[in-house]
């Protein structure tokens with residue numbers, strides 16, 4: 629059978645879907661799609677395949693495939709409700725805390741599938757740490773906030789070891805000079821931007837490999853935001869970072885690759901500069917030019 633004969637014998641609907649698969653996705657028929665661009669990495673720290681997420685009957689993530697490279701910063705962008713936080717939370721099993729949430733698919737952290745129900749999430753969350761939208765220091769001293777994880781995970785036998793972990797974590801988080809004389813004061817007494825850096829120090833203190841950030845600057849002023857962005861840049865030398873942001877400028881400033889989500893689907897992943905100057909997909913273009921979102 630030649631090509632036109634095959635086309636004739638294929639029901640019209642199927643033919644349409646094939647065309648869509650070949651990359652012509654529009655908002656109307658975004659049901660069938662393949663992610664365009666470069667979702668895979670040569671040097672993956674985390675590798676996700678066939679990820680579906682449901683809240684009860686409602687599906688929130690559809691067949692997402694994405695790698696996050698070692699020491700790479702991947703930004704996740706897209707309109708409100710498109711599934712960015714849901715996807716991010718899968719990466720350290722935070723969705724386990726939501727009763728109705730069901731996650732299927734593979735999530736490899738190097739060679740370990742972290743979606744395996746036998747996996748202990750406590751050590752996993754030390755390896756894959758998370759910084760939330762709203763700074764959430766514990767009602768403890770600055771010192772104890774940073775020392776918390778190190779104590780739980782038994783990382784320091786002696787007080788002097790713990791002191792060192794606290795100091796280096798605060799230094800890496802760019803907060804040491806501002807708090808070194810008030811380590812015993814409550815973490816909640818710091819400014820919002822300082823609290824967020826404290827939370828980053830707390831995350832770093834347990835030597836994670838991956839840091840997840842869900843809109844870490846949305847509660848901060850531009851100066852505090854600039855500090856966190858500088859920090860992300862420095863941290864990326866030693867850590868792998870996935871960051872959700874509503875700020876396209878922020879994604880452009882801090883990330884190497886950008887992933888665009890739309891209605892639970894991963895539409896496009898590409899080098900950040902490409903996404904913001906010459907995206908492959910119409911939906912990405914519509915979003916970055918402000919036509920929706």
Ligand SMILES: Nc1ncnc2c1ncn2[C@@H]1O[C@H](COP(=O)(O)OP(=O)(O)OP(=O)(O)O)[C@@H](O)[C@H]1O
Nearest residue numbers: 683688706707708709710711712713714715726728
């Ligand atoms: N705990 C939950 N229970 C039920 N549905 C939820 C829950 N959390 C999120 N959803 C739904 O899942 C979808 C994706 O939500 P999610 O919070 O991941 O979006 P988002 O891209 O992070 O949005 P935003 O930019 O507003 O933070 C939405 O339709 C949302 O209503």
Ligand SMILES: [Mg+2]
Nearest residue numbers: 712713714842
């Ligand atoms: Mg969110």
